[in-house]
Amino acid sequence: MIAMNRNNLLSLENLKVYFYTEEGVVKAVDGVNFIMDKGETVGLVGESGSGKTTLGLSILRLVPPPGRIVEGRVLFDGMDLTRLSENEMRKIRGRRISMIFQDPMTSLNPLMKVGDHIVETIMTHEKILREEAIERARLLLEDVGILPERFNDYPHQLSGGMRQRVMIALALALKPDLVIADEPTSALDVIVQYQILELMRKLKQTYNMGLILITHDVSVVAEVADRIAVMYAGQLVEYSDVNSFFNKPLHPYSEALLESIPNIQLSDKKLKYIAGAPPNLIDPPRGCRFHTRCPYAENRCSEVEPQTVEFERRRFVKCFKYLR
Amino acid sequence: MIQVKDLKKYFPVQRGLLERVLSRKVDYIKAVDGVSFEIKKKEIFSLVGESGCGKTTTGRLILRLIDPTSGTIIFKGRDITFLRGEELRRLRKTMQIIFQDPYASLNPRMRIGDAVGHPLEIHGIAEGQEKKRIVFETLKKVGLEPPEKFYNAYPHELSGGQRQRAAIARAIIVNPEFIVADEPISMIDVSLRSKLLELMKQLQEELELTYLFITHDLAVSKYISDKVAIMYLGGIVELGSKKEIFSNPSHPYTIALLSAVPVPDPSVKRKRIDLKGEVPSPINPPSGCRFHTRCPFKEKMCEIEKPYFIKISEDHFVACHKPFSLNINQHYI
Amino acid sequence: MLFPNIISFILRRLKFKKGVKYYFTFAGFIIIASFISMALLAPYIAPYNPIKKAGDPLESPSFKFPMGTDGLGRDILSRIIYGTRIVLRVTLISMVLSFLVGVPIGLLSGYAGGKLDSIISLFMDSLYAFPGLVLAIALAVMLGPGEISMGISLTVVYIPTYFRMVRGETLSVKENLFVEAAKAIGAKDRTVMFKYIFPNIIPSLPIVLSLNAADAVLTAAALSFIGLGITAPTPDWGFDLRMGYPYLTSKIWWPSTFPGLMIVLLTLGFSLFGEGLTEILNPRLVRK
Numbered sequence: 001m002i003a004m005n006r007n008n009l010l011s012l013e014n015l016k017v018y019f020y021t022e023e024g025v026v027k028a029v030d031g032v033n034f035i036m037d038k039g040e041t042v043g044l045v046g047e048s049g050s051g052k053t054t055l056g057l058s059i060l061r062l063v064p065p066p067g068r069i070v071e072g073r074v075l076f077d078g079m080d081l082t083r084l085s086e087n088e089m090r091k092i093r094g095r096r097i098s099m100i101f102q103d104p105m106t107s108l109n110p111l112m113k114v115g116d117h118i119v120e121t122i123m124t125h126e127k128i129l130r131e132e133a134i135e136r137a138r139l140l141l142e143d144v145g146i147l148p149e150r151f152n153d154y155p156h157q158l159s160g161g162m163r164q165r166v167m168i169a170l171a172l173a174l175k176p177d178l179v180i181a182d183e184p185t186s187a188l189d190v191i192v193q194y195q196i197l198e199l200m201r202k203l204k205q206t207y208n209m210g211l212i213l214i215t216h217d218v219s220v221v222a223e224v225a226d227r228i229a230v231m232y233a234g235q236l237v238e239y240s241d242v243n244s245f246f247n248k249p250l251h252p253y254s255e256a257l258l259e260s261i262p263n264i265q266l267s268d269k270k271l272k273y274i275a276g277a278p279p280n281l282i283d284p285p286r287g288c289r290f291h292t293r294c295p296y297a298e299n300r301c302s303e304v305e306p307q308t309v310e311f312e313r314r315r316f317v318k319c320f321k322y323l324r
Numbered sequence: 325m326i327q328v329k330d331l332k333k334y335f336p337v338q339r340g341l342l343e344r345v346l347s348r349k350v351d352y353i354k355a356v357d358g359v360s361f362e363i364k365k366k367e368i369f370s371l372v373g374e375s376g377c378g379k380t381t382t383g384r385l386i387l388r389l390i391d392p393t394s395g396t397i398i399f400k401g402r403d404i405t406f407l408r409g410e411e412l413r414r415l416r417k418t419m420q421i422i423f424q425d426p427y428a429s430l431n432p433r434m435r436i437g438d439a440v441g442h443p444l445e446i447h448g449i450a451e452g453q454e455k456k457r458i459v460f461e462t463l464k465k466v467g468l469e470p471p472e473k474f475y476n477a478y479p480h481e482l483s484g485g486q487r488q489r490a491a492i493a494r495a496i497i498v499n500p501e502f503i504v505a506d507e508p509i510s511m512i513d514v515s516l517r518s519k520l521l522e523l524m525k526q527l528q529e530e531l532e533l534t535y536l537f538i539t540h541d542l543a544v545s546k547y548i549s550d551k552v553a554i555m556y557l558g559g560i561v562e563l564g565s566k567k568e569i570f571s572n573p574s575h576p577y578t579i580a581l582l583s584a585v586p587v588p589d590p591s592v593k594r595k596r597i598d599l600k601g602e603v604p605s606p607i608n609p610p611s612g613c614r615f616h617t618r619c620p621f622k623e624k625m626c627e628i629e630k631p632y633f634i635k636i637s638e639d640h641f642v643a644c645h646k647p648f649s650l651n652i653n654q655h656y657i
Numbered sequence: 658m659l660f661p662n663i664i665s666f667i668l669r670r671l672k673f674k675k676g677v678k679y680y681f682t683f684a685g686f687i688i689i690a691s692f693i694s695m696a697l698l699a700p701y702i703a704p705y706n707p708i709k710k711a712g713d714p715l716e717s718p719s720f721k722f723p724m725g726t727d728g729l730g731r732d733i734l735s736r737i738i739y740g741t742r743i744v745l746r747v748t749l750i751s752m753v754l755s756f757l758v759g760v761p762i763g764l765l766s767g768y769a770g771g772k773l774d775s776i777i778s779l780f781m782d783s784l785y786a787f788p789g790l791v792l793a794i795a796l797a798v799m800l801g802p803g804e805i806s807m808g809i810s811l812t813v814v815y816i817p818t819y820f821r822m823v824r825g826e827t828l829s830v831k832e833n834l835f836v837e838a839a840k841a842i843g844a845k846d847r848t849v850m851f852k853y854i855f856p857n858i859i860p861s862l863p864i865v866l867s868l869n870a871a872d873a874v875l876t877a878a879a880l881s882f883i884g885l886g887i888t889a890p891t892p893d894w895g896f897d898l899r900m901g902y903p904y905l906t907s908k909i910w911w912p913s914t915f916p917g918l919m920i921v922l923l924t925l926g927f928s929l930f931g932e933g934l935t936e937i938l939n940p941r942l943v944r945k
Contacts (some may be wrong), residue, residue: 047513073349159602188375189540191599194584216514219586242590260518262543264570264585273545275521277483389841416843428834433856441840494842562918 009178009210010040010059015072017051017058024282025068028067030234033108033308036227040191041204041211043221044244046231049278052214054224055231059099061210077177093164095125098171102183103106104163108155114166115141115151121173140169143206145199159194164184166201172203178210185220197223217262223248233279233289239314250317252294288320296321325501325534326363326386331395333381335475337607353606355381357558358395363502363551368535370545372581373555377484378601382555383504386536387421388412390582397504413526417447420495424507426487430479436468437475440494447498451453458497465530466493467523474558480492485516492523509544521548542585546570549637554578557614558606563633564640573656574636574647576619583656595655621646682937685867685930692923697739703735708877708890711735715909725911728900733915736892740916743893744923747804748873749810752866758812759935760821764858766820767827768850786818793876799887807886810872826858833857867931871924878920894920 017029046052057063059074061081072083081089086095086099094303095097101107105265118137123130126282139147144165151278155163181200185193195292201224204211208266215223218316221228221242228245230238231288238251249255252305279285285292291301334352358377369381373496384390386397390406390610397405404415441459444450450458456475463471464656466489472531479487488508495503496577505524509517525548528535537543544567545552553563554577562575573579580597587594610617616626625645633641695702705711710730711722720723724733762879766777791812800806830836831854839853854876880886881895901912 046642047515119428137530161602171405186365190581191374191584192595194586197586218514219588222588222590223586233590238617244338246591257515258588261542261588262547263588264543264546264582265587266587271518271521271548274515277485277516354920387841389837413843413907416841421838421841423834424840430854431835431839431857433859434852442839442844446845446848489803491838494838498842543796 007037009036009076011035011073011075012055012059013073015055015058015074016070017063017067019052019067021036021066025148026281027069027234028281028282029058030284031233032234033071033235034229034239036210036212039204039211040210040227041213041225043218043225043228044212044214044217044223044231045216045228047216049233049281051281052305053182055100056182056214056295059180060093061205062093062099087319091125093265094121094176095174096176097175097180098174100164100167100179100181103158103187104167106153107167110155110161113152113154113258114158115153117166118170118173121301125174131144137173140173141166143172143203144257145171145195157269159192160188161195164188164192164196164238167197168196168203168270172209172214173246174208175207176209178212180212180214182214183216184213186217193220200224218257219263230257233284233317234281235289236316237290238316238317240312240317244312244315250311250315250322251290251319252321253290254297256293257318258297288318325365325367325400326536327396327398327400328382329360329396330385331359331397332383333378333383333385333390333653334393335582351607354558354609355606356385356392357606357609358559359555359560359561361494361560361586362533363536363555363612366528366532366534367502368599370537370539370549370552372539372542372545373553374540374581374603376557376606377555378558378606379555380506383506383538384534385423387419387504389421409615414447417443417498418500419502419504420498421450421486421506422508422557424490425511426484426491426509427479429491430487432479434478436463436477436479436482437489440497443494449498454652459493460496462493462497463490465496465527466490468493468630477572483657485512485520488512488520489523489577492527496527499531500533502534502536504529504538506538507540508537510539510541517544522600526547527535544579552572554581557609558602559614560643561615562613562642562644564636564642568637571634572640573645574640574642574649575615576621577615577655579648597656613643666722668775676817679933679937680818680847681929682933685926685928685933688922688926689909692741692926693745695738696745699738701740703732703736703738704814705732707735707739707892712839715904715912715917717909718759719760724915727902727912729896733897733911736897737894737904737915737919739895740892740897740919741803743887743891744874744877747808747811747887748876751808752815752870752873753930754812755821755869756866757908760823760862762816763823764827764850764855767824768831768854772942774824781817781820784813789814789872789876790879793880794885796886802885802888804891805885807877811877814876815873818869819865822861826861827854830854830857837913864931864935867927867934871927871931872925874920874927 003025012032012034015029019026019028032055032096044052044055046170054067055062058224059081063069069082072075081092082112115137118140119130119133122133122136138151139152142148146165150158158166188196197220213221215221225240225242227241228252232253238249238254239257245254249258256272256274260274263269274293287303288301288306292298293303298320306320306323307320308316309322311317311322333415334354337351337353371382373379385392388407392405395405396403407415435455437459440462441455444455444458455528459475460471462630463474467650468474468486468489482490509520512520527533537545549566551564552569553560554567554575556577562569562573562578569578573582576597580599583594583596595622601618604617612628613626613631619626624647631643631645632645632646636647680884708731712726712730714726714728714730716722716906717727721731721732724737727736762777766774792851793814796810796813797806800809834847836853839849877886878895878898881893882899887896888891897916898913901916905913
């Protein structure tokens with residue numbers, strides 16, 4: 001795509017992540033190009049099987065076997081993360097790039113007090129005194145809205161929402177440049193979800209970190225993100241700023257998606273649905289992967305894969321409709 | 325069609341042997357704590373609330389999958405509160421359920437055709453070739469075509485959306501009058517949800533069904549319901565027609581919920597009600613109004629007295645000492 | 658016919674697949690199959706009559722008597738071959754009986770729960786608490802020697818094993834949503850148990866059966882060894898092991914060793930089969 005400049009934080013170049021399973025090769029991420037700036041929040045949207053979680057994991061080289069990064073580069077701060085050794089990656093994880101997972105129950109050590117967990121994390125990566133680390137941990141917990149008396153609680157004593165806040169605190173403990181959050185609010189109720197999103201908005205300002213928010217809920221992206229990246233069948237089909245996107249989405253899939261979700265503010269919006277089903281990633285359709293379900297499909301859509309086009313400034317779409 | 329009066333379900337908290345020996349006192353989880361409402365024939369009635377509010381338990385109580393602790397359930401004029409055994413089994417022909425998890429609600433060792441056709445066998449409606457014919461017809465109705473292919477398939481060969489359709493087929497095959505749909509689309513992919521909702525709406529018209537639609541998703545509830553009841557901590561806090569609830573919400577909790585739902589439009593700026601604290605434990609619900617511990621507008625009375633239902637309009641009731649009025653609530657929605 | 662179908666089904670599943678677990682299961686299967694064939698073909702492959710004197714006593718293994726002769730001059734090889742019949746007969750029959758009693762009770766008890774479950778479990782657990790061999794000995798003493806009483810003791814000893822396993826599985830399968838769905842459509846309890854719960858328990862059964870068989874072979878041999886099992890002159894490995902025991906000090910190894918070897922081999926066969934099957938059906942987490 002475009003060469004990285006000083007403002008860029010992360011750049012993915014033609015990233016391919018395949019899973020070698022017994023049934024065949026699952027092309028979970030198939031040639032993704034992506035750039036994001038420092039301090040930007042990008043919502044990575046897609047349905048189950050779109051490859052969004054795999055993409056997030058691949059940035060940190062956490063893709064489980066039988067998956068591996070097959071091709072492409074992950075450029076971060078002048079380094080290609082795909083070329084680093086495991087030791088070097090360990091220094092990056094948690095410190096420069098951290099990750100928040102979906103289910104806080106299984107991600108927190110049930111035998112460790114939450115305060116201690118944060119302290120340990122800090123002390124593993126930084127050479128400071130324990131008292132200093134404890135103080136920082138306290139401040140962090142305060143930042144994420146957890147009362148100081150809960151420092152010594154165990155995860156099971158906290159509610160789902162509070163555990164997720166702890167996860168966020170852990171992710172921010174070492175002041176990373178980039179945080180990847182994988183469906184951080186999907187397991188939470190509406191009110192808690194709103195509170196967590198509020199928190200993330202606030203922390204964005206204070207910490208000024210880059211945030212990739214992976215979710216299937218487009219509305220969540222509208223609340224928090226600056227830019228939105230839409231994934232379908234392992235590919236990035238649209239990438240633009242949030243306002244333009246919701247005003248007028250470019251890709252037919254984006255369009256169809258927005259028309260199929262209920263909007264609580266609009267009365268009597270007739271929900272449309274997308275015909276067909278998401279494609280098989282072992283044997284994706286020839287040409288454009290969405291063509292079998294696309295109302296605008298033409299002949300060439302079933303033969304050749306469309307290139308990604310820059311429709312307007314910083315609005316990218318992968319569709320023949322925009323290729324002249 | 326359905327009348328529920330002061331329905332309660334208390335679950336005793338499991339205690340270890342030592343505890344049971346040492347003390348007599350038993351704690352109860354007051355999952356459903358005095359719920360009353362009516363569902364009219366051919367209505368789509370939504371029960372909306374966050375996890376733990378008791379909506380799923382209420383659905384199961386109405387269907388008599390569990391026994392109530394107290395209260396009354398009346399189905400088509402008949403008191404079914406303590407119905408048991410053979411009579412209850414026969415009642416199942418007229419009331420069915422669609423579960424939330426399509427991956428768990430179908431027997432993995434039963435072919436779809438057998439699973440969908442089983443109710444016919446149980447209630448002695450059809451057998452053999454006749455049964456097969458009806459199953460084929462029903463599979464077509466829910467969009468599982470060609471029916472032969474799906475008849476012989478096992479659940480693991482189907483996608484989530486297809487499995488849910490099979491579950492729907494199983495529910496409608498005996499021509500029930502009432503269906504409880506317990507979060508039927510929350511585990512389905514986003515782009516396939518509207519299709520399934522459309523199917524459910526279509527079937528409702530075709531088969532003259534009455535639905536109890538349980539969901540946590542207000543937007544979906546707004547789309548599909550005729551009537552809505554908002555539940556919190558085992559009780560209903562607001563109840564009314566879809567139009568009334570969404571355009572004139574009166575209970576602070578309802579407004580908090582509505583203002584918290586994310587909207588796919590970044591330009592929208594709303595005023596929000598921020599709730600402090602967490603949902604209290606259902607073992608020890610707060611005194612007076614169950615919501616007062618988190619209500620930003622609470623007053624002394626709210627801690628002491630339980631609010632009765634105030635009638636806002638013909639089909640709009642709210643359980644609050646100080647419900648919102650029509651002008652103020654517009655800022656939040 | 659069912660038998661060839663089962664064989665080909667198993668062979669198809671096991672062949673050409675990589676991994677230790679498949680080799681285990683296949684090896685176990687071969688061993689078991691060999692013993693079964695040996696038992697079935699006994700009259701055709703045994704060189705001598707197992708209960709008649711064929712040569713001089715305690716002749717060492719030779720071409721004429723590949724496993725030598727025992728203290729009464731009987732060919733050990735023939736006794737081994739015919740002994741297979743006894744072992745398999747007693748073991749398999751008692752296993753089948755235990756199964757037929759333990760499984761339905763376990764299913765019922767697990768499904769019913771409550772007081773009924775508590776009472777039955779209490780009874781079964783007390784039975785299970787006895788070390789299998791001790792219980793078998795106690796029963797055999799009460800019932801006297803002989804094949805039938807040995808069969809009965811074995812049956813009783815293993816009923817709790819099947820009961821516990823099936824009850825455990827029933828308790829966990831019972832919690833599944835599709836069981837609730839079955840009740841919601843109006844199925845009778847009987848239907849729910851046999852059409853919805855039982856089919857989901859079946860995968861775990863072959864494992865219990867084969868591991869149980871391994872245990873049963875050893876227990877049966879032990880009973881005969883003590884003299885509480887099969888009576889002379891019927892060829893039986895445990896019994897022959899006992900008969901050959903006194904000669905060991907004189908370096909006459911063959912009357913004991915061959916029966917002992919057979920016991921170990923058959924037990925191994927069942928164990929390999931069962932363990933391998935466990936791995937195949939319930940794979941452990943993949944290591945990185």
